[in-house]
Amino acid sequence: MSRIGVFVCHCGENISATVNCEKVAKITGELKGVEFSTDYKYMCSDPGQTLLKEAIKEHKLDGVVVAACSPRMHEPTFRKACAEAGLNPFLCEMSNIREHCSWVHPKDDLTTEKAQDLVRVMVEKVKKNKALNSIKVPVTKTALVIGGGIAGIQAALDIANCGHKVIMVEKQPSIGGHMSQLSETFPTLDCSQCILTPRMVEVAQHPNITLHTYSEVEVVDGFIGNFKVKIRKKSKSLDEHLCTGCGLCTTKCPQKKIPNEFERGLGFRPAIYVPFPQAVPNKPVIDRENCTYYIKGKCKVCEIVCPTKAIRFDQEDEIVEVAVGAIVLATGFDVLQPDFFPEYGYGKYKDVIDGLQFERLASASGPTQGQIRRPSDGKEPKKIVFVACAGSRDPAKGIEYCSKICCMYTAKHAMLYKHKVHDGTPYVFYMDIRAGGKMYEEFVRRTIVEDGTHYVRGRVSTIYEKNGKLIVRGADTLMGGIPIEIEADMVVLATAGVANKGAEELAQTVHVSYDSYKFFAEAHPKLKPVETNTAGIFLAGACQAPKDIPESVAAASGAAVKVAALFSNDELTRDPLVALVNRQPAPVFSTCVGCFLCQSVCPYQAIEREEIKNRNGEVIKTLARVNEGLCQGCGTCVALCRTKAIDIHGYSNQQVYTEIMALLND
Amino acid sequence: MQEFEPKIVAFVCNWCTYAGADLTGTSRIKYSANVKIIRFPCTGRIDFMILMKAFENGADGIIVSGCHPNDCHYSTGNFHARRRWIVFRNLLNFTGIDTERIQFSWVSAAEGFKWADVVNNTVKKIKEIGPYENYKKIAVSTLFNEEGASNE
Numbered sequence: 001m002s003r004i005g006v007f008v009c010h011c012g013e014n015i016s017a018t019v020n021c022e023k024v025a026k027i028t029g030e031l032k033g034v035e036f037s038t039d040y041k042y043m044c045s046d047p048g049q050t051l052l053k054e055a056i057k058e059h060k061l062d063g064v065v066v067a068a069c070s071p072r073m074h075e076p077t078f079r080k081a082c083a084e085a086g087l088n089p090f091l092c093e094m095s096n097i098r099e100h101c102s103w104v105h106p107k108d109d110l111t112t113e114k115a116q117d118l119v120r121v122m123v124e125k126v127k128k129n130k131a132l133n134s135i136k137v138p139v140t141k142t143a144l145v146i147g148g149g150i151a152g153i154q155a156a157l158d159i160a161n162c163g164h165k166v167i168m169v170e171k172q173p174s175i176g177g178h179m180s181q182l183s184e185t186f187p188t189l190d191c192s193q194c195i196l197t198p199r200m201v202e203v204a205q206h207p208n209i210t211l212h213t214y215s216e217v218e219v220v221d222g223f224i225g226n227f228k229v230k231i232r233k234k235s236k237s238l239d240e241h242l243c244t245g246c247g248l249c250t251t252k253c254p255q256k257k258i259p260n261e262f263e264r265g266l267g268f269r270p271a272i273y274v275p276f277p278q279a280v281p282n283k284p285v286i287d288r289e290n291c292t293y294y295i296k297g298k299c300k301v302c303e304i305v306c307p308t309k310a311i312r313f314d315q316e317d318e319i320v321e322v323a324v325g326a327i328v329l330a331t332g333f334d335v336l337q338p339d340f341f342p343e344y345g346y347g348k349y350k351d352v353i354d355g356l357q358f359e360r361l362a363s364a365s366g367p368t369q370g371q372i373r374r375p376s377d378g379k380e381p382k383k384i385v386f387v388a389c390a391g392s393r394d395p396a397k398g399i400e401y402c403s404k405i406c407c408m409y410t411a412k413h414a415m416l417y418k419h420k421v422h423d424g425t426p427y428v429f430y431m432d433i434r435a436g437g438k439m440y441e442e443f444v445r446r447t448i449v450e451d452g453t454h455y456v457r458g459r460v461s462t463i464y465e466k467n468g469k470l471i472v473r474g475a476d477t478l479m480g481g482i483p484i485e486i487e488a489d490m491v492v493l494a495t496a497g498v499a500n501k502g503a504e505e506l507a508q509t510v511h512v513s514y515d516s517y518k519f520f521a522e523a524h525p526k527l528k529p530v531e532t533n534t535a536g537i538f539l540a541g542a543c544q545a546p547k548d549i550p551e552s553v554a555a556a557s558g559a560a561v562k563v564a565a566l567f568s569n570d571e572l573t574r575d576p577l578v579a580l581v582n583r584q585p586a587p588v589f590s591t592c593v594g595c596f597l598c599q600s601v602c603p604y605q606a607i608e609r610e611e612i613k614n615r616n617g618e619v620i621k622t623l624a625r626v627n628e629g630l631c632q633g634c635g636t637c638v639a640l641c642r643t644k645a646i647d648i649h650g651y652s653n654q655q656v657y658t659e660i661m662a663l664l665n666d
Numbered sequence: 667m668q669e670f671e672p673k674i675v676a677f678v679c680n681w682c683t684y685a686g687a688d689l690t691g692t693s694r695i696k697y698s699a700n701v702k703i704i705r706f707p708c709t710g711r712i713d714f715m716i717l718m719k720a721f722e723n724g725a726d727g728i729i730v731s732g733c734h735p736n737d738c739h740y741s742t743g744n745f746h747a748r749r750r751w752i753v754f755r756n757l758l759n760f761t762g763i764d765t766e767r768i769q770f771s772w773v774s775a776a777e778g779f780k781w782a783d784v785v786n787n788t789v790k791k792i793k794e795i796g797p798y799e800n801y802k803k804i805a806v807s808t809l810f811n812e813e814g815a816s817n818e
Contacts, residue, residue, distance in 0.1 A: 070688045071705075072680075096703070099691030104782070105699045114699045121704070508736045513682065515776040533681060533775065534739065577707070601710075603741040634740035635711030639750070651707055657719050659704050664673055664723035 002033035002127050005061040006119060007052055008097075009043035009068035015098050018107040019115045024067065024097070028119045033127060035059050043068050044077055052078065053085035061087065063126040067095040067119045073524075088131035090576070090650070093122045117663060124662035128655045134573040135628050139225040140325040141567045142167060146217055146506070149177020150549055151541025151556040152330035153199050158560030159328075160208035164567050167322055168203065169231055170213045174279035175200050177332050181262060183362035183370070185549060186412040187443035193278060193365065200280040212320065214285055220510045221604075223632055224536030225325045225572045233318040237272075237286035242310035245282045249302035249311070250274060258290045260367075264357040266375060267367035272302045277365060286311075326536050326563040327510060329520055330556060331503065333542040336391045336399070336495040344387070344463045344493060350376040351470055352463060352491045354390075355409055362416045372420050374490050381424065381489030384417055385472045386410045387460050388430040391496035399496050401517065404546040406494035407434045411447040413492060418451040427454045427486055429474050437548070456484060463491055497546035512537055519545050530559040538562050577650035578631035579606075579638060581624050592645035594622040598637035606630035607637065672726035672792040674701045676785070677716060679708045679743070682733035682774045689778035697782040698789040701729065708732065710743025714754050717768065721801045727767045727792035729784060734772040744772070766795060 008025040010016035021039040029037030036059045042048050043066055055061065064087065066078045071094040079089035097115040105111040141164050145156045148170030156166045168175070179185075180200075182192035203209055212231055219230040253270035260269040262276050269275075271291040272284045292299035293313060303311040338346035338354045346352045351374045353361075360366040361373065374381050388410045392403040407430070414426040433455070435441040447453045458481075460474040469487040476484050499518035500506075507514040512532040513521040520543050523531040530538050538559035541552035566572075581592050589612050599607040610625040624646065635648045647653055678684050684705050690697065706712055709732030720728055730747070738744040751770050758765050769788045773781045 070684075070691075072685060072688060096688075099688040100703055101699075103691035103694055104697050106696070110699045114702065117702055121702075511739055511741065513685075513733075513737065513739075513775045521775060533685065601742070601746060603743075632740060634708040634743045635706065636708065636740070636743045636746050639711050639713035639746070648707070648711070651711060653715075656704070656706075656716055660675065660716065660719045660725075661723050663675060663702055663704065664720065664725055 002063055003035040003059060003061050004033050004063040004065065004123055004126060005052075005055050005059060006034055006037035006123065007043055007055070007064065007066045007068075008037070008039040008119070009048070009066065010039060010041045011068060011098055011102075012042065015068070015102040018102045018105060018111050019097060020112045023112055024115045024119060027116050028123060031120060031123050034123060035061060044074050049077070049081040052081050056082065056085040056087050062091065063129065064092040065095060065119060065122040065126055066092065067097045067115065067122075069098040070094075070096045070100070090132040091126060091129050093126045093129065095119045095122045117666065120666070121659045121662045124658045125655050128652070128658050130649065132576040132649055135576045135578070136571045137225055137574055137629055139567060139569055139572055140227075140323045141165065142322070142324045143326045143328060143563045143567075144169065144217075144227070144229055144322065144324040145328045145330060146510075147177070147330035147332055147541070147543065148172075148175030148203070148211075148213070149330060149332045149541065149552075150179040150196060150199075151332065151543075151552040152177070152328070153203055154553045154556035155328045155330055155540045155560045155563075156203055156209055157199065157206065158557050159563050160206050162560070162564040162567070164208065164564065166206075166209045167231075167324065168209060168211050169215050169217055170211070171216055172275065173214045173236070173285045174275045174281070175203060175211070175213060176276075176278075176280065178356070179549060180276060180278070181264075181356060181359055181363075183359050183364070183366070184412065184416060186408045187437075187439040189412070189415075191364075193363075197278045197280075200278070204280045211281070213281060215320075217506070217509060218319070220327070224574075225566070227324045227327060227536065229322050229324055229327075231320045231322065233320055235288075235315040235317050236283070237288065237312055237315050238283065239310045239312050239315075240281070240283055242308045243283045244308055245274075245284075246307065247274065247284070248305050248307065250284055252301050252305045254299065254301055255290060255292050258287065263360050263367050264354070266357055266360050326538065326566050328538045328540050328556075328559045328563060329506070329510065329512065329532075329543050330540040330559075331500050331506060331543040333497045333546060334500045336498050338390065338493050338495050340391055340397065340495070341493070343461065344390070344491070345465070345470075346493060349463070349465050349470060350374070351381070351489065352493065354493050354495045355406070355413065358413050358492045362413070362420070370420070372417055379489070380421055382421070383425050383486065383488045384427070384490045384492065385460075385470075385486055385488040386413055386426065386428045386492045386494060387472075388428060388494045389459070390493035393431060399498070399517070401546075402434060403497040404434070405497060405548045408437070408440055408443070408548065410492075410494045411435075411444045411453075414453040415447045415451050418453065425454065426451075427456060427472075427488070429456050429458055429460050429472075431457070431459065437550075458484070497542065500543065503543065510534070510537060519543065530555055530562060536566065575633070575650075576628070577633040577648065578628050579626045579633065579635065579646055579648045581626060581646050589621050590623050590645055591643045592623045593643055594624065595642065596624060597640050597642070598624055598646055601636050601640055603634065603636075604630045604632055606632075670793055670797060672700050672789060672797065673724060674727040674729060674788060674792060675720045675725050676701050676703045676729040676731065677706055677709075677712050678703055678729075678773075679706055679732035679739075681708070681739035682737065682772075683731040683781065685775035686773040686777045686781045689775065690781045693778045695778055695782045697785040700789045701785045708738065708740050708743035709747035710738075710740065712747060714750070714758075721763070721767075721798065724798075726798045727769065727788055729769045729771065729788055731771045731773045731781075731784065734774055737774060764795070764798065764800070767792060767798060
C-alpha cells in the first residue's frame with residue numbers, strides 16, 4: 001500500500017484563479033494510496049518546500065505528486081526538496097496544472113475536473129515509480145565555441161581565462177565577425193577595429209585556445225560533458241606553417257575582380273586573399289570557385305611568387321575530431337538581403353545601399369578610406385535618406401519583430417555622415433525611435449539636435465530614379481500623413497537583422513531548438529537566457545535574437561560562466577531515466593531474443609552485445625545490454641522491441657499504461 | 667441533450683510539443699479542456715500498443731505530436747514515429763480501427779498557437795464523428811467472442 005502525498009500549488013493566483021485548488025486537494029486526497037494532500041499558495045517558495053519536506057517525514061510518504069507548473073520549470077526544485085527530506089527524488093512527479101490547465105481554460109468546473117484528472121494520472125504513475133540513483137559521468141573540460149565574432153571571442157577568452165581549453169571554429173577565413181566590418185560603434189563612437197582587433201589577436205595567441213578558421217562543424221554526437229564533434233577544416237590551399245603572411249601572392253594574383261564580401265560588394269578582391277588587413281590569422285586562402293587554376297587548370301602565379309613555397313593546390317579538406325564537454329553557439333546574425341524590397345530599388349539603383357555597406361563607406365579602412373561617396377559615380381552625396389525598419393516590424397514581409405539595433409545605427413550613420421559631409425542634409429524615416437540603453441537616447445538626441453538630422457516619422461512607400469536623383473516617397477504621419485518627396489543623392493536601408501544562413505542546419509546538427517525566425521531558442525526567456533534546452537549547449541550573442549555589441553558581450557560572458565561552472569565538477573550527475581534490458585533467472589536469462597533491432601535504431605550507439613556463457617565458456621545466448629553512460633533515454637528502442645524485453649525508467653510500459661488508464665477511467 | 671464531450675489523449679514528446687504546449691499556456695491562448703497530455707521523452711517511444719490502450723480505455727480521439735522532421739532532440743526518434751505511423755495506419759484501417767480519430771502532427775517548442783489549433787481542430791473533428799462506441803464492439807467481437815459485443 002502506497003503512502004503518497006499530493007501538494008497542490010495555487011501559484012499565487014495563476015492556478016487558483018481558474019482552478020479550485022482546495023477541491024483538487026480534497027478530491028485527490030481521497031484516492032487510494034494517497035496518505036496526505038494539501039494545497040498551498042506557493043509550493044516552490046521556501047515555506048512551501050518546507051511544508052513538503054515536513055509532510056514527507058511526518059507521514060512517511062513513499063511518493064510525492066506536486067500539482068503546479070510545468071515540470072520543465074520546477075521538477076528539479078521539487079525533486080531536490082524530496083531528496084533533502086530523505087525521499088528518492090525519482091519518486092516525485094509533477095502534474096502540470098498551470099501551463100496545461102489553468103492558463104488555457106476558463107474558470108469553470110471542467111477546468112477543475114481536468115486538474116483532478118491530471119493529478120490522478122500522476123498519483124497512479126508515481127505508484128509505479130522506482131527509486132533510482134543518478135548516473136555519474138565524467139566531464140571533458142574543453143569547450144567548443146562555434147562562431148568567431150565578438151560574442152564567440154568574448155566567450156572563448158572568458159572560458160580560456162578560467163583555465164579551460166577552448167576550441168574555436170569559424171566559418172570565414174578570419175575571426176572578427178560583423179563587428180570587424182563596422183566603422184564606429186554607438187553610443188561612444190569607438191572605432192570598431194580599435195576595440196576588436198586586440199581581442200582577435202588575444203584569441204590567436206592564447207595558450208588555451210585552438211583556433212580553426214575556414215572550418216565548419218559537421219557532426220555533434222554525445223551529451224553534456226561528453227560531446228564528440230567532427231570539424232571540417234576546409235582546404236585553404238596553403239601550408240599555414242610555411243606561410244609568413246607576406247601577402248605577395250595576393251598582389252600578384254591575376255584574378256582581381258571578385259566582389260569583396262567583407263566590403264559588401266563595394267570593392268574587389270583577388271582569388272587568393274586575406275579578407276581584411278587586420279585578419280586573424282593573417283594568412284590568405286584560395287577561393288577555389290574563382291581561382292583561374294581551379295577553373296582553367298593553369299596559372300599558379302601565387303605558387304611561383306611565394307617565397308616560402310607554401311601554396312598547396314592539392315590540399316584536401318581535413319576532418320578534425322575533438323571531444324568537448326560544452327558547446328557555445330555564437331554564430332551571429334545576417335542582414336536581410338535588401339532585394340527583399342523591390343519597391344526600394346536595391347540592386348537596380350547603385351546608390352541604394354544597406355546599412356552594412358554604409359559602415360564600409362564610413363570606415364577608414366573601407367573602399368573609400370572613410371569618405372562618403374556614392375557607389376555609382378564616386379560623388380559626395382549632399383542629401384541622404386536613411387530608411388529605418390527596412391523589413392523589421394513588418395508582418396506583411398514576414399518579420400514581425402524589432403531588429404533592435406537599427407534605430408541606433410541609423411542615428412550613428414546620420415551623425416557620421418554629418419561629421420564627414422558638413423554641408424550635407426540627412427533625413428531619417430522612422431516608425432518609432434527605440435533607444436533604450438545606457439547613453440542611447442542621449443545619442444539620438446545629439447544626432448537630431450546637434451547634427452541637425454531631419455527625422456520624419458513615416459514609412460517610405462517607393463524609391464525611383466529621376467534625372468540622376470533618387471526620389472524617395474513617403475508620408476509624414478506627425479503632419480497628418482501628408483505625402484513627402486525627397487530628392488536624395490543616396491539612400492541607406494536599415495535592413496532587418498535575420499538569422500544566419502545555415503542556422504537551421506546547425507541547430508539540427510547540434511540538436512538545439514529554434515524559433516519560427518530560425519533564431520536559436522533559449523531554455524527560458526527570462527531566467528535561462530543563455531542556456532538551450534539541450535544540456536551543455538549555450539548561446540551567446542545575436543544567434544539567439546538581434547542584439548547589439550554590449551548585449552552580445554554580456555550574453556557571451558554569461559554563457560562562459562555557465563561553461564566554467566560546468567567544468568568546476570569532475571563528474572556530472574545525470575537523470576537515470578535510461579533504458580534497460582530485463583534479466584531473468586537461468587535458463588531464460590532475459591526475454592531478449594538478441595534480434596538487435598534496438599541497436600539499429602539507437603542514435604547513441606548505447607546498445608551493446610552481452611554474451612551469456614555456460615561453465616565451459618561456450619556462448620549460449622547473446623543479449624542486448626544498455627550502456628547507461630551513453631543512453632539518453634529517448635525510448636525508441638522500447639517502442640521497437642518485439643518481446644518487450646527492453647524498457648525505460650520513468651516512461652516504462654507499466655507506467656505509461658497506468659497513466660492512460662488513470663486518465664480515462666475516473 | 668447534453669453536448670458530447672470527447673475524451674482525447676495527447677501523447678507528446680518532452681522537447682518540442684510539451685514545451686510548445688507550455689508556451690500556449692505562457693501565452694494564455696485558450697483551448698478546449700477535452701485534451702489531456704501524457705508526456706513522453708520522444709515520439710519514437712510511442713508504440714501503437716499505447717494508442718490501442720487509450721482506445722481500449724475509452725478515448726474518443728488521440729493526438730500524437732512531436733518535433734518537426736530533422737528537429738528531433740534525439741536526432742531520429744520522430745522519423746521512427748513517422749515511419750511507424752505510415753505502416754501502422756494501413757494495419758489499423760484493415761482491422762477496422764477508425765484512423766480518423768488519430769491526429770498526427772508536428773508542433774515545435776515555439777509553436778504555442780499551433781498547439782491550440784491542433785487541439786481545437788481535433789476536438790471539433792471528434793465532436794463531429796461522435797463517441798467511439800464501435801471500438802469495443804470491434805475489439806471484443808473480433809478478438810474474443812460474439813456475446814461480448816452484444817452485451818455492449
